[in-house]
Amino acid sequence: MSFKLIYKNKNTKERAGVLKTAHGDVLTPCFVPVGTLATIKTLSSEEVKACGAAMIMTNAYHLYLRPGRDILEKSKGLHNFMSWDGPIMTDSGGYQIFSLAALKKIKNGGVEFTSHIDGSKHFLTAEDIIEFQSILGSDIMMPLDECLHYPASRSDAEDSLRTTFDWAKRSKAAKMKNGRQSAHQLLFGIIQGSTYRDLRKCAAEEIVGVGFDGYAIGGVAVGEPQDLMHEITEHTADLLPEDKIRYLMGVGTPLDMLGAISEGIDLFDCVVPTRNGRNGQAFTWDGELQLRNAPFKYDFRPIDERCDCHACSNYTRAYIRHLFNTEEILGLRLVSLHNIYFYVKLIEISRKAIIENRFQKFREEFEGRYNNRG
RNA sequence: GGGGAGAUGGCGGAGCAGUCAAACGCACCAGACUGUAAAUCUGGCGACUUCGGUCUGCGUAGGUGCGAAUCCUACUCUCCCCA
Numbered sequence: 001m002s003f004k005l006i007y008k009n010k011n012t013k014e015r016a017g018v019l020k021t022a023h024g025d026v027l028t029p030c031f032v033p034v035g036t037l038a039t040i041k042t043l044s045s046e047e048v049k050a051c052g053a054a055m056i057m058t059n060a061y062h063l064y065l066r067p068g069r070d071i072l073e074k075s076k077g078l079h080n081f082m083s084w085d086g087p088i089m090t091d092s093g094g095y096q097i098f099s100l101a102a103l104k105k106i107k108n109g110g111v112e113f114t115s116h117i118d119g120s121k122h123f124l125t126a127e128d129i130i131e132f133q134s135i136l137g138s139d140i141m142m143p144l145d146e147c148l149h150y151p152a153s154r155s156d157a158e159d160s161l162r163t164t165f166d167w168a169k170r171s172k173a174a175k176m177k178n179g180r181q182s183a184h185q186l187l188f189g190i191i192q193g194s195t196y197r198d199l200r201k202c203a204a205e206e207i208v209g210v211g212f213d214g215y216a217i218g219g220v221a222v223g224e225p226q227d228l229m230h231e232i233t234e235h236t237a238d239l240l241p242e243d244k245i246r247y248l249m250g251v252g253t254p255l256d257m258l259g260a261i262s263e264g265i266d267l268f269d270c271v272v273p274t275r276n277g278r279n280g281q282a283f284t285w286d287g288e289l290q291l292r293n294a295p296f297k298y299d300f301r302p303i304d305e306r307c308d309c310h311a312c313s314n315y316t317r318a319y320i321r322h323l324f325n326t327e328e329i330l331g332l333r334l335v336s337l338h339n340i341y342f343y344v345k346l347i348e349i350s351r352k353a354i355i356e357n358r359f360q361k362f363r364e365e366f367e368g369r370y371n372n373r374g
Numbered sequence: 375g376g377g378g379a380g381a382u383g384g385c386g387g388a389g390c391a392g393u394c395a396a397a398c399g400c401a402c403c404a405g406a407c408u409g410u411a412a413a414u415c416u417g418g419c420g421a422c423u424u425c426g427g428u429c430u431g432c433g434u435a436g437g438u439g440c441g442a443a444u445c446c447u448a449c450u451c452u453c454c455c456c457a
Contacts, residue, residue, distance in 0.1 A: 221408045250409040
């Protein structure tokens with residue numbers, strides 16, 4: 001058993017648990033920062049750790065292109081390569097089929113794509129992706145899947161589901177075949193199905209039927225309205241076994257995450273705190289700040305007066321605005337650092353509230369304050 | 375003293391009779407960003423506006439012409455070269 005449920009409210013759906021991995025335990029709910037190219041952009045592994053992040057995510061597809069298999073093999077895996085000794089999850093490249101659609105073609109057993117770097121052609125099967133992730137030595141592997149845009153036609157969603165299911169089975173078989181080399185690695189199943197409730201149900205049954213160490217809900221936050229995203233998330237989460245970890249892929253904003261926790265989600269990853277941070281947006285207990293904006297010119301308070309992260313303990317909004325204004329790299333770093341710290345803290349505090357049976361009240365208070373910015 | 379070049383919106387800099395409220399860049403002001411081809415992208419940037427327009431505008435003052443940032447005259451100011 002890799003996942004243990006520690007607390008589950010009888011009337012509501014939020015849960016607290018612990019996921020055991022080869023590089024340590026992950027307390028859930030948990031937010032996982034995204035470091036696609038084996039770096040949480042602008043931050044060192046030590047800094048990310050200091051933010052309190054328990055686990056990070058990188059991307060197999062991107063690392064396959066650069067630095068490539070050879071270097072990762074010779075560096076003795078990803079943990080060693082990037083000096084991160086905690087748990088690592090690796091995304092397969094399924095999202096890149098979505099985001100780099102023009103460069104991709106789904107063929108029997110895998111995906112053919114044109115490298116966005118040098119234009120070279122590659123064909124990767126579901127098995128290749130698993131094998132590569134075993135070279136990376138990640139603690140959690142994701143199978144190749146297809147993530148559709150919103151809106152997707154029903155027939156596209158059905159076709160895509162068949163592909164994703166086929167890849168899921170092949171991924172699991174490939175992992176089994178790897179034997180001892182992958183024995184310490186977890187493999188999650190991904191539930192797709194776009195916005196079609198019955199397809200989500202069908203996908204959940206099939207994927208759960210194959211049996212994975214955890215279950216991911218994919219294909220959300222791809223352009224659909226917020227309400228719909230939550231509706232699909234809750235509906236899909238309800239279809240998953242209670243004793244397995246549930247991962248909502250690519251979500252989200254602070255409000256999205258608290259909503260999803262209420263829908264029974266345990267794990268999140270999202271680029272928002274880092275990408276938006278690099279673009280000058282800071283997340284605080286009082287809402288979001290666009291630190292590049294003129295009103296911060298003379299604002300000598302920290303980003304968030306309630307935050308004790310490195311950036312908030314030492315620097316002011318006026319200074320950070322100045323750094324953005326002058327395109328100094330430190331600005332990107334300080335806001336990225338704060339945002340990750342804030343995300344991690346928010347979910348940590350949520351976990352505590354869940355265990356103390358007061359999560360809904362906490363969420364209400366947080367939302368009230370967060371939306372009432374000023 | 376002689377000869378030459380030029381003055382365009384916050385700055386740099388196109389335009390050289392109509393399609394010019396004036397390219398482009400910078401600066402400035404906003405907005406977006408959800409399993410990262412993102413330190414990126416989008417929009418605004420004379421005034422007023424019932425959002426259709428209206429007015430004021432390309433050093434200053436006149437003039438030509440249906441029409442001028444664009445042509446002519448004078449003036450003011452800058453820069454370069456020669457003494």
